[in-house]
Amino acid sequence: MKVADAVPDFAKAFGFEEFNRMQREALPAILDGSDNVVASAPTASGKTALAELAICRTLRDGGTALFIAPMRALTNEKEDEWDRFEELGYSVYVVTGERDLNPRRAERADILVMTPEKTDSATRKHDSPRYSFITGVDCVIVDEVHLLDSDGRGGVLEATVSRLRRLCDPRIVALSATMPNIDDVAGWLDAPPDSTFEFGDDYRPVDLHSDVRTYSHGDNAFADKYRRLYAALDIAEPHIREDGQALVFVSSRQDAMRAAAKARDEIAERDIPMGARGDYDFHNDATELSNDNLRKGVPDGVAFHHAGLAKDDRNRVEQWFKEGKIQLLFSTSTLAWGVNLPARCVVIRDTKYHDPLEGEVDISPLDILQMLGRAGRPGYDDVGYGWVVCDHADADKYRRLLREGKDIESRLAEDLDSHLNAEIAMGTIKDLDDVMGWLETTFYYQRAQSKPAEYGLDGLRERVRSTLQTLVDRGFVETDDELGVEATGLGTLTSKYYLRLGTAARFAALADRERLTVDSVLEAVASADEFDSVSARQAETDAIDQVLRGTDTNLEDGHRKVFAILTAAMDGKTPSELRSDAWVIRQNALRLLAALHEFADRFAGPRAANLICRIEARVEHGVSREAVALTAIDGVGATRAETLAQGELTTPGKIIEAGVDELTRAGITAGVAERIVEAAGNLPQITVDWGEFPDSIARGENEMCEVTIRTTAGSATAGIRVTVNGVEMNQKRCYLADSTAVPVGVFGAAEDLEFIVEVTFPDLPLPPVRASRSVVVD
Structure with a gap:
């Protein structure tokens, strides 16, 4: 079936001219x-085309x-690929961070591209003008829906898709790698049998042979990496010698x-x-x-690929690998989920990785299968070879995974509250009826129907x-006599900012304090549940102690780091010593x-909020208290702020007073x-x-006066507080224009x-800004 015959108005949106067998069967x-x-x-096997058909x-x-x-x-990759839709007059927009x-x-936009986390955040704020667009979607394509079983992220995807169905009831098109229990996903999404497709290995363009290679531990983790590397090269060498290519994760x-x-x-x-x-x-390129x-490495046929490379470098590496000019490519898991770069031989050298927030963790079974699925070059190979390099203790686990695959489980219960x-x-x-109704819309409930004993149906x-x-007892939710439920201010902020409940409770307690300090604020953030899995390595101990010298804290281990x-x-x-994890943290x-x-703004007032705003700016920009x-x-x-602050130009008001001439003398160009x-x-x-x-004023007399606060430039929300002899007598909050x-x-x-x-x-x-006035009592 030719693309131009099936979708004549959208033929130019596809990167090929004819649909394959799998695409033809799903197309109607x-x-x-x-x-x-x-x-x-x-x-x-060409699942991306199914997504593009749903978009068409x-x-x-x-x-x-x-x-x-x-x-x-x-998401960025799709933005580039779908320039083809832009050329047809449709707009594609990648929804990124809050500030952008x-x-x-x-x-x-006609086509929105988002991650599960961003979609979750947007749906939580759907009734705000900023995010109201999310309720206007007509079709949701969930790529790699087997991520439902991903530790930490699966529950987010599940809750988000269920929520979208209640908010605007869009059509759902869910795409996945092979999964044994596809009927559970279809049941959850109400996809009828004639719209549920399970394409088996016979739809793979190249057969896959997969196996496990074990290694013996050395003296330390560093030595083990090289043992696994040599094992990977042993596996890849014969294929490279026969004009094949190898991809090592x-x-x-x-x-x-x-x-x-x-x-x-x-x-x-x-x-x-x-x-x-x-x-x-090629050498010149x-x-x-x-x-x-x-x-240095590319002319020798060796390269590496990861999301941190410059976009042009990534594009060149991908193109040269497709052309066979690069025969051995080392990559992070990004390639497994994204660009279609098959190789005759795929080796997973590392089955564990270090996460700054989680410590040493296993790569998920889903990632393992996704990586191995890259083995075999359509049109070049009859068979692809995939290998997992692991220690002897894990060998049976990975052999079982390769043999049986993995059922997709719900992870919603991990953060049900x-x-x-x-x-x-x-x-x-x-x-309460809504609570039960919500439960029945989840994959969690669907999976419990299939495995009642394991899920405790x-x-x-x-x-x-x-x-x-529990949510009621902890102050996140309140109920009434008619069994109605409603979020408290604490519950609303917890949802808005995607906080774990323990963190939110800790923040509320801090905001209730009479006085906040820089250390108490940083300590509250560092002790957040979100950082529970951070680990402090032995080599980092001295650096941590040096930074915190003279600081009184009870935090330990990862939270102290x-x-x-x-x-x-x-x-x-x-x-x-701390930089490797510092950016993520x-x-x-x-x-x-x-x-x-x-x-702080809601529960403690403008003064506390202002202190935290200054701390946040310092953490973000890395500037001194004088320059913030x-x-x-x-x-x-940051650099310019420090330069100006060293010249005692520490506030916007002082910048205005100094004028352009003074700033140019400080080394800043006139423009x-x-x-x-x-x-x-x-x-x-002010x-x-x-x-x-x-x-x-005479003793015993009193007089009512009026103090006027003006802004001679600019406007902003302000908190105004009046004290006499250190005792607060008046305060107000206003928009000061x-x-x-x-x-x-x-x-x-x-x-x-x-x-x-x-x-x-x-x-x-x-x-x-403070101003004082003394009054003598006669």
Whole structure:
């Protein structure tokens, strides 16, 4: 069946001219039917075309399609691939992080591309103008739906798809690698038998032979990596000698680079005929690579690939591998889920990896099968070879996996309380009947029907009731006499910021304190449940102790390490021993700080929120306390802020006073200086007018006065607090765009009076502005 005959208006959206057998069989249900569809097929059999057919059907009907990709790296890849839809006049928009979201583009997009986590976040906020676009989708394509069984992420995907079905009831097209219990997924999604497709290994373009190779442990983990590398090369060598290619999966970006370098030396020792040094054009093209290590290895036929490479470098490596100019490629798991780069031989060198938030963990069985599925080059090989290199203790486990595959299980129960709280916070669950109705929409419930003993089907409803009662007892949910349920302020914020319940409770307790300090804020974030699995390695101990010298904390192990990383990050001085995990930990901490900021604003007030806002800016930018206010100015980054602060230009107001000439003398070009001064003028500049405030008052008398707070430039939400002799007498919160008046009573007491007006900005990293006035009591 030719593409042009099946979808004449969309033929240019496909990268080929004719559908294969698998695609032809699924096409009528996707293109002409309206039921939900579930299709499982071997890796490299052409499932992406099924997603594109579902998109074509949606666009043909004037609807919006949402493609849920399994990981962030693949969302960008789809944006590039689907330029073909853009050329046909349709818009494709990848929804990324909170700060980068363009709601208008998302609203107008014909094709949205998101990760499960981003879709979860968007659906939780669907009733806000910023995320209302999510309820307008007509078709949801779930790529790699077998991720339901992924530890940590599976529950997110399950809850999100179930939620989308309740919010806007889109058509669901779920695609998967081969899975034994496809009927459970079809049952969950209400896909009828004639829209459920289980394409077996006979649909694989190349047969797959898979097996396990064991190795013996050496003295340490470092030595073990090289033992596994040599085993991988032993497996790959005969295929390379016969003009085949090998793809070796390793656990990290650094490992990919190091393994490639070591393999080049070993290949030279073994005298394996590889490389294309005689190809003058290829050799010239290789010099354009931006990565030095890649540039050295590619002419010898060895390369590495990971999501951290420059896009042009990645594209070149992929193209050269397809052309056979690279015969040995080391990669992280990103390639297994994304680009279709088959090889005659696939070796999984590492079955474990180090996660900064989880410690040493096994690569999931799903990832193992996905990687092995890359073995075999259609059109070149009759059979592909896939090998798992593991120690003797794990051999039987992996042999069983290769022989039997793996049923897809629900992971919803791992965070049942968090998911239930999210539904209540969104208002989709309003009473006990809704709770049970929600449960029945989940894959968890569907799987319990198939395996009642393992899932405890008889006690499932009681378990959910118990979970709901726990949410009530902990203050996340409240009930009424008619069995209605509603989220409290705590429950709403917990859902909004994607927090674990223990973390949210800890944040609420901190916000309830009378006084916050920098250390107490960082300690609360570092002790979050989200960091429970962080481990502190022995080699990091001295660096952690050095950073926290003089700091009083009861945190231990991984949480203490997080505390040290955040403390060091505030000044941009993270020790080299802690840098490998610092970026991931800092990004997670910034999300938690944003949540804590709103907790403080709601439960403690503007002063606490302002302190956390300044801490958040310091952790993000790595600047000193003196320079942090300057990060509020557009165009001022960490380096520039520190340079200006060293010249005692520490606030936007001082920048305005200094003017362009002073900034140019500080080494900033005139054009940039003009923009900085202009941007500083958009931030509030506060003056306090005491009006007819008296200088003295007789004992026993009183007088009501009015103090006016003005902003001479810019506007912002402000908290205004008036104290007398350290005791608060008045406070208000307002949006300060011009001026506001605050009544202040002057009472003749037993001692002289010291009035202080303090203005804080809860949403800006600006220091509080204070003005004082003394009154003598006669």
